[in-house]
Amino acid sequence: MVLPTAQSGARLNTRTTTRPVADVPAEASAAFPALPVRLDGIARRFGAAHTVLSGVDLDVAPGEIVAVLGPSGCGKSTLLRQVSGLDAPTSGRVTIDGTPVVGADPRTAVAFQEPRLLPWRTLTRNVALGLPPGTAKDAGRARVAQLLDLVGLAASAGLRPRQVSGGMAQRASLARALARNPGVLLLDEPFGALDALTRLRMQDLLLDVHAAQPATILLVTHDVEEALYLADRVVLLRTLSDAAGRVDGGADGAVHGGVGDRVSSIARIVDVPGDRPRDRADRDLADLRAELLEGLGVPTHHSRH
Numbered sequence: 001m002v003l004p005t006a007q008s009g010a011r012l013n014t015r016t017t018t019r020p021v022a023d024v025p026a027e028a029s030a031a032f033p034a035l036p037v038r039l040d041g042i043a044r045r046f047g048a049a050h051t052v053l054s055g056v057d058l059d060v061a062p063g064e065i066v067a068v069l070g071p072s073g074c075g076k077s078t079l080l081r082q083v084s085g086l087d088a089p090t091s092g093r094v095t096i097d098g099t100p101v102v103g104a105d106p107r108t109a110v111a112f113q114e115p116r117l118l119p120w121r122t123l124t125r126n127v128a129l130g131l132p133p134g135t136a137k138d139a140g141r142a143r144v145a146q147l148l149d150l151v152g153l154a155a156s157a158g159l160r161p162r163q164v165s166g167g168m169a170q171r172a173s174l175a176r177a178l179a180r181n182p183g184v185l186l187l188d189e190p191f192g193a194l195d196a197l198t199r200l201r202m203q204d205l206l207l208d209v210h211a212a213q214p215a216t217i218l219l220v221t222h223d224v225e226e227a228l229y230l231a232d233r234v235v236l237l238r239t240l241s242d243a244a245g246r247v248d249g250g251a252d253g254a255v256h257g258g259v260g261d262r263v264s265s266i267a268r269i270v271d272v273p274g275d276r277p278r279d280r281a282d283r284d285l286a287d288l289r290a291e292l293l294e295g296l297g298v299p300t301h302h303s304r305h
Helices: 076-084 123-128 137-150 166-179 196-212 224-230 283-295
Strands: 037-046 050-060 065-069 091-096 108-111 184-188 216-220 233-237 266-271
Touching: 037 076, 050 076, 050 266, 065 076, 065 224, 076 091, 076 108, 076 184, 076 216, 108 166, 123 137, 123 166, 137 166, 137 196, 166 196, 196 224, 224 283, 233 283, 266 283
Parallel strands: 065 216, 065 233, 108 184, 184 216
Antiparallel strands: 037 050, 037 091, 233 266
16 A cells, blocks of 8 residues: 655545536625645644644645544644634644635635534524625525535525434535635534434535535544545544654644654555545455554454455
8 A cells, every 4th residue: 555645646536416506696606716725844732741733744635635534632623723724833834725824714614513503593594604704695695595405405494403403404514614615625523423324424415515616625534434435535643642752842833752853743644546436345445444443543353355
Protein backbone atom coordinates (compact mmCIF):
# COMPACT_ATOMS: atom_id res chain seq x y z
CA MET A 1 0.00 0.00 0.00
CA VAL A 2 1.49 3.36 -1.03
CA LEU A 3 0.81 6.08 1.50
CA PRO A 4 1.03 9.47 -0.23
CA THR A 5 2.16 12.64 1.45
CA ALA A 6 -0.16 15.51 2.27
CA GLN A 7 0.90 17.23 -0.93
CA SER A 8 0.03 14.35 -3.25
CA GLY A 9 -2.39 15.05 -6.07
CA ALA A 10 -6.00 14.27 -5.32
CA ARG A 11 -8.05 11.94 -7.46
CA LEU A 12 -11.51 13.43 -7.40
CA ASN A 13 -14.44 11.07 -7.62
CA THR A 14 -17.87 11.87 -8.95
CA ARG A 15 -21.33 10.59 -8.26
CA THR A 16 -24.40 11.39 -10.33
CA THR A 17 -27.34 12.52 -8.29
CA THR A 18 -30.74 11.19 -9.25
CA ARG A 19 -32.65 13.79 -7.24
CA PRO A 20 -34.13 16.56 -9.40
CA VAL A 21 -33.24 20.05 -8.22
CA ALA A 22 -35.78 22.80 -8.69
CA ASP A 23 -34.93 25.80 -10.85
CA VAL A 24 -33.79 28.72 -8.76
CA PRO A 25 -32.84 32.32 -9.56
CA ALA A 26 -29.11 32.83 -10.18
CA GLU A 27 -28.92 35.26 -7.25
CA ALA A 28 -30.15 32.58 -4.89
CA SER A 29 -27.91 29.79 -6.14
CA ALA A 30 -24.72 31.84 -6.51
CA ALA A 31 -22.08 30.09 -4.46
CA PHE A 32 -18.38 30.06 -3.90
CA PRO A 33 -16.87 27.49 -6.24
CA ALA A 34 -15.18 24.55 -4.57
CA LEU A 35 -12.02 26.10 -3.12
CA PRO A 36 -8.58 24.68 -2.29
CA VAL A 37 -7.47 24.61 1.34
CA ARG A 38 -3.87 24.67 2.56
CA LEU A 39 -2.58 24.19 6.11
CA ASP A 40 1.06 25.14 6.66
CA GLY A 41 2.71 24.09 9.92
CA ILE A 42 -0.45 24.41 11.97
CA ALA A 43 0.01 24.10 15.72
CA ARG A 44 -2.53 24.82 18.47
CA ARG A 45 -1.58 25.05 22.09
CA PHE A 46 -3.91 25.75 25.02
CA GLY A 47 -2.10 27.18 28.00
CA ALA A 48 1.59 26.66 28.59
CA ALA A 49 1.75 22.89 28.30
CA HIS A 50 -1.26 21.47 26.47
CA THR A 51 -0.53 21.16 22.75
CA VAL A 52 -3.33 19.61 20.68
CA LEU A 53 -2.03 20.06 17.14
CA SER A 54 1.51 20.28 15.86
CA GLY A 55 3.18 20.45 12.47
CA VAL A 56 0.05 19.92 10.38
CA ASP A 57 0.79 20.32 6.67
CA LEU A 58 -2.08 19.47 4.35
CA ASP A 59 -3.30 20.45 0.89
CA VAL A 60 -6.94 19.78 -0.01
CA ALA A 61 -7.88 20.11 -3.67
CA PRO A 62 -11.04 21.91 -4.84
CA GLY A 63 -14.01 19.53 -4.64
CA GLU A 64 -12.09 16.86 -2.73
CA ILE A 65 -13.64 15.03 0.23
CA VAL A 66 -11.09 14.45 2.99
CA ALA A 67 -12.02 12.49 6.11
CA VAL A 68 -10.17 13.09 9.39
CA LEU A 69 -9.85 10.13 11.76
CA GLY A 70 -8.10 9.81 15.08
CA PRO A 71 -8.47 8.92 18.76
CA SER A 72 -10.42 11.17 21.10
CA GLY A 73 -8.48 14.25 22.10
CA CYS A 74 -6.14 14.25 19.10
CA GLY A 75 -7.46 17.56 17.73
CA LYS A 76 -9.90 16.59 14.97
CA SER A 77 -12.50 19.23 15.81
CA THR A 78 -9.77 21.74 16.63
CA LEU A 79 -8.42 21.23 13.12
CA LEU A 80 -11.81 22.08 11.58
CA ARG A 81 -11.99 25.21 13.75
CA GLN A 82 -8.70 26.42 12.29
CA VAL A 83 -10.08 26.10 8.75
CA SER A 84 -13.38 27.80 9.59
CA GLY A 85 -11.67 30.66 11.40
CA LEU A 86 -13.64 29.96 14.59
CA ASP A 87 -10.26 29.48 16.28
CA ALA A 88 -6.76 30.67 15.39
CA PRO A 89 -3.60 28.55 15.35
CA THR A 90 -0.82 29.24 17.80
CA SER A 91 1.54 29.05 14.85
CA GLY A 92 1.28 28.29 11.16
CA ARG A 93 -1.22 29.52 8.59
CA VAL A 94 -4.45 28.37 6.95
CA THR A 95 -5.32 29.64 3.49
CA ILE A 96 -8.40 29.13 1.34
CA ASP A 97 -7.85 29.74 -2.35
CA GLY A 98 -4.53 31.34 -1.45
CA THR A 99 -6.06 33.88 0.96
CA PRO A 100 -5.33 33.61 4.70
CA VAL A 101 -8.18 32.69 7.03
CA VAL A 102 -8.59 35.51 9.55
CA GLY A 103 -11.63 35.26 11.80
CA ALA A 104 -14.86 33.45 10.90
CA ASP A 105 -14.52 32.89 7.17
CA PRO A 106 -17.61 33.44 4.98
CA ARG A 107 -16.27 30.97 2.42
CA THR A 108 -16.85 28.11 4.88
CA ALA A 109 -19.84 26.54 6.58
CA VAL A 110 -19.95 24.08 9.48
CA ALA A 111 -22.42 21.31 10.36
CA PHE A 112 -22.13 19.61 13.75
CA GLN A 113 -23.13 16.28 15.29
CA GLU A 114 -26.17 17.90 16.89
CA PRO A 115 -28.53 19.60 14.41
CA ARG A 116 -28.81 22.69 16.65
CA LEU A 117 -32.12 23.74 15.13
CA LEU A 118 -34.20 26.42 16.81
CA PRO A 119 -37.25 24.56 18.18
CA TRP A 120 -39.71 27.41 17.62
CA ARG A 121 -38.86 27.77 13.91
CA THR A 122 -40.05 25.59 11.04
CA LEU A 123 -37.50 23.69 8.99
CA THR A 124 -37.83 26.35 6.31
CA ARG A 125 -37.03 29.15 8.73
CA ASN A 126 -34.17 27.19 10.28
CA VAL A 127 -32.57 26.66 6.89
CA ALA A 128 -33.09 30.34 6.08
CA LEU A 129 -30.82 31.23 9.01
CA GLY A 130 -27.90 30.05 6.90
CA LEU A 131 -28.52 32.48 4.04
CA PRO A 132 -25.77 35.07 3.52
CA PRO A 133 -26.57 38.54 4.90
CA GLY A 134 -28.28 40.77 2.37
CA THR A 135 -29.91 37.94 0.38
CA ALA A 136 -33.02 39.30 -1.31
CA LYS A 137 -36.28 37.93 0.10
CA ASP A 138 -37.51 36.22 -3.07
CA ALA A 139 -34.08 34.81 -3.89
CA GLY A 140 -33.67 33.53 -0.34
CA ARG A 141 -37.07 31.84 -0.40
CA ALA A 142 -36.18 30.12 -3.68
CA ARG A 143 -32.79 29.03 -2.36
CA VAL A 144 -34.26 27.52 0.80
CA ALA A 145 -36.89 25.65 -1.23
CA GLN A 146 -34.17 24.32 -3.52
CA LEU A 147 -32.10 23.06 -0.59
CA LEU A 148 -35.03 21.44 1.19
CA ASP A 149 -35.81 19.62 -2.05
CA LEU A 150 -32.18 18.59 -2.42
CA VAL A 151 -32.10 16.97 1.03
CA GLY A 152 -35.56 15.40 0.64
CA LEU A 153 -37.46 17.66 3.04
CA ALA A 154 -39.72 19.60 0.67
CA ALA A 155 -42.84 17.90 2.07
CA SER A 156 -41.77 18.64 5.65
CA ALA A 157 -40.78 22.28 5.20
CA GLY A 158 -43.50 23.60 7.50
CA LEU A 159 -42.76 21.24 10.40
CA ARG A 160 -40.83 22.13 13.55
CA PRO A 161 -37.84 20.14 14.84
CA ARG A 162 -39.90 18.26 17.47
CA GLN A 163 -42.14 16.94 14.68
CA VAL A 164 -39.38 15.28 12.65
CA SER A 165 -36.94 12.41 13.15
CA GLY A 166 -33.28 12.79 14.04
CA GLY A 167 -32.27 12.03 10.48
CA MET A 168 -34.62 14.67 9.12
CA ALA A 169 -33.30 17.22 11.60
CA GLN A 170 -29.75 16.44 10.50
CA ARG A 171 -30.75 16.88 6.87
CA ALA A 172 -32.15 20.30 7.76
CA SER A 173 -28.86 21.15 9.48
CA LEU A 174 -26.96 20.18 6.33
CA ALA A 175 -29.29 22.30 4.21
CA ARG A 176 -28.73 25.26 6.56
CA ALA A 177 -24.95 24.91 6.13
CA LEU A 178 -25.34 24.77 2.34
CA ALA A 179 -27.52 27.89 2.40
CA ARG A 180 -24.34 29.81 3.16
CA ASN A 181 -23.15 28.81 -0.34
CA PRO A 182 -19.77 27.64 0.97
CA GLY A 183 -16.69 26.85 -1.06
CA VAL A 184 -15.54 24.70 1.87
CA LEU A 185 -17.97 22.56 3.89
CA LEU A 186 -16.76 21.40 7.32
CA LEU A 187 -18.60 18.46 8.86
CA ASP A 188 -17.91 17.58 12.50
CA GLU A 189 -19.31 14.08 13.19
CA PRO A 190 -22.51 15.06 11.35
CA PHE A 191 -24.06 11.57 11.49
CA GLY A 192 -22.66 10.40 14.82
CA ALA A 193 -25.94 10.61 16.73
CA LEU A 194 -28.00 8.71 14.16
CA ASP A 195 -28.98 5.04 14.14
CA ALA A 196 -27.02 2.75 11.82
CA LEU A 197 -29.50 2.59 8.93
CA THR A 198 -30.20 6.34 8.96
CA ARG A 199 -26.47 6.96 9.01
CA LEU A 200 -25.98 4.90 5.84
CA ARG A 201 -28.77 6.81 4.11
CA MET A 202 -27.25 10.12 5.18
CA GLN A 203 -23.89 9.08 3.73
CA ASP A 204 -25.56 8.50 0.35
CA LEU A 205 -27.40 11.80 0.68
CA LEU A 206 -24.11 13.60 1.30
CA LEU A 207 -22.74 12.14 -1.94
CA ASP A 208 -25.87 13.32 -3.77
CA VAL A 209 -25.45 16.79 -2.29
CA HIS A 210 -21.76 16.85 -3.19
CA ALA A 211 -22.57 15.90 -6.78
CA ALA A 212 -25.13 18.70 -7.00
CA GLN A 213 -22.99 21.26 -5.14
CA PRO A 214 -19.39 20.01 -5.18
CA ALA A 215 -17.87 22.02 -2.35
CA THR A 216 -14.55 20.99 -0.85
CA ILE A 217 -15.40 18.86 2.20
CA LEU A 218 -13.46 18.14 5.39
CA LEU A 219 -15.27 15.49 7.40
CA VAL A 220 -14.41 14.56 10.98
CA THR A 221 -15.62 11.09 11.90
CA HIS A 222 -14.91 8.21 14.29
CA ASP A 223 -16.36 5.74 11.78
CA VAL A 224 -13.67 4.10 9.63
CA GLU A 225 -16.22 2.61 7.22
CA GLU A 226 -17.81 6.03 6.76
CA ALA A 227 -14.45 7.60 5.99
CA LEU A 228 -13.62 4.94 3.41
CA TYR A 229 -17.06 5.13 1.78
CA LEU A 230 -17.14 8.91 1.42
CA ALA A 231 -13.61 10.25 1.18
CA ASP A 232 -10.99 10.60 -1.53
CA ARG A 233 -8.32 10.57 1.18
CA VAL A 234 -8.25 9.76 4.88
CA VAL A 235 -6.05 11.74 7.27
CA LEU A 236 -5.19 9.77 10.39
CA LEU A 237 -4.27 11.96 13.35
CA ARG A 238 -2.45 10.76 16.43
CA THR A 239 -2.40 11.84 20.05
CA LEU A 240 0.81 13.80 20.48
CA SER A 241 1.65 12.28 23.86
CA ASP A 242 1.63 8.87 22.18
CA ALA A 243 3.73 10.10 19.28
CA ALA A 244 6.76 11.48 21.05
CA GLY A 245 7.54 9.63 24.25
CA ARG A 246 8.30 12.75 26.23
CA VAL A 247 6.40 15.61 24.61
CA ASP A 248 7.58 19.18 24.95
CA GLY A 249 5.47 22.18 23.95
CA GLY A 250 7.94 24.51 22.26
CA ALA A 251 7.71 28.29 22.26
CA ASP A 252 6.42 28.16 18.68
CA GLY A 253 3.48 25.97 19.69
CA ALA A 254 4.98 22.92 18.00
CA VAL A 255 5.61 19.67 19.79
CA HIS A 256 9.15 18.38 20.05
CA GLY A 257 10.39 14.95 21.03
CA GLY A 258 13.35 14.24 23.20
CA VAL A 259 15.82 14.98 20.40
CA GLY A 260 14.13 18.24 19.39
CA ASP A 261 12.45 17.03 16.21
CA ARG A 262 9.00 18.39 15.49
CA VAL A 263 6.29 15.74 15.77
CA SER A 264 3.40 16.09 13.35
CA SER A 265 -0.15 15.39 14.45
CA ILE A 266 -0.64 13.58 11.13
CA ALA A 267 0.26 9.91 11.48
CA ARG A 268 -0.50 9.05 7.85
CA ILE A 269 -2.56 10.02 4.82
CA VAL A 270 -4.18 7.29 2.76
CA ASP A 271 -5.67 7.42 -0.74
CA VAL A 272 -8.99 5.59 -0.97
CA PRO A 273 -9.23 3.53 -4.20
CA GLY A 274 -12.25 3.37 -6.47
CA ASP A 275 -14.95 5.73 -7.64
CA ARG A 276 -17.97 6.70 -5.61
CA PRO A 277 -20.42 5.21 -4.83
CA ARG A 278 -18.15 2.44 -3.61
CA ASP A 279 -19.05 -1.13 -2.82
CA ARG A 280 -19.14 -1.25 0.98
CA ALA A 281 -18.04 -4.91 0.83
CA ASP A 282 -15.05 -4.27 -1.44
CA ARG A 283 -12.04 -6.37 -0.38
CA ASP A 284 -9.56 -3.51 -0.84
CA LEU A 285 -11.64 -1.36 1.48
CA ALA A 286 -11.69 -4.17 4.03
CA ASP A 287 -7.89 -4.27 3.98
CA LEU A 288 -7.71 -0.49 4.36
CA ARG A 289 -10.23 -0.64 7.18
CA ALA A 290 -7.99 -3.09 9.04
CA GLU A 291 -4.96 -0.85 8.51
CA LEU A 292 -6.74 2.24 9.78
CA LEU A 293 -8.20 0.46 12.80
CA GLU A 294 -4.76 -0.82 13.70
CA GLY A 295 -3.51 2.76 13.34
CA LEU A 296 -6.16 3.73 15.87
CA GLY A 297 -4.92 1.05 18.24
CA VAL A 298 -7.73 -1.43 17.51
CA PRO A 299 -6.38 -4.84 16.45
CA THR A 300 -8.68 -6.52 13.93
CA HIS A 301 -7.01 -9.93 13.44
CA HIS A 302 -7.83 -9.34 9.77
CA SER A 303 -6.10 -11.69 7.33
CA ARG A 304 -5.40 -10.52 3.78
CA HIS A 305 -5.81 -12.99 0.95
